Amino acid sequence: MATGRLxxxxVxxxxxxLVSDLWEHSGFHCGEGLEVMVDDKWVQTRMEMCWNxxxxxxxxxxxxxxxxxxEYVRARV
Known part of the structure; x- marks a missing residue:
């Protein structure tokens, strides 16, 4: 499991x-799963996009x- 920041x-x-400022995963697609840190706990989530x-x-x-x-949200995949 790779841990870094969004x-x-x-491009x-x-x-x-980003892990140590290098792309571990260059771009999440809508619906793609990952875990992010929320209030010092890892939470499973997925990336989505909304149009304004x-x-x-x-x-x-x-x-x-x-x-x-x-930017800078702590994340892992």
């Missing part, structure tokens, strides 16, 4: 998993408080 990959317009009325989109992690800017 980071935005501008593929997705959030991926202005045509922009936000990434979010189902069942967690994380939505929008996911």
């Amino acid at each position: 980071g935005y990959n501008s 593929n317009d997705r959030y991926g998993l 009325d202005d045509g922009s989109h936000d990434w979010y992690l189902v069942g967690t408080p994380y939505c929008g800017d996911l």
Whole structure:
């Protein structure tokens, strides 16, 4: 299991998993599972995306408080 932090990959317009500033997973797809740290506990979740009325989109992690800017969220796969 690889543990690191989420980071935005501008090459593929997705959030991926960075370990020591190297891409362990270059970009999660909608519905793809991972675990994230919430209140010092690992929580299973999945990556999803919602479209806003202005045509922009936000990434979010189902069942967690994380939505929008996911940079530096501690995660593992």
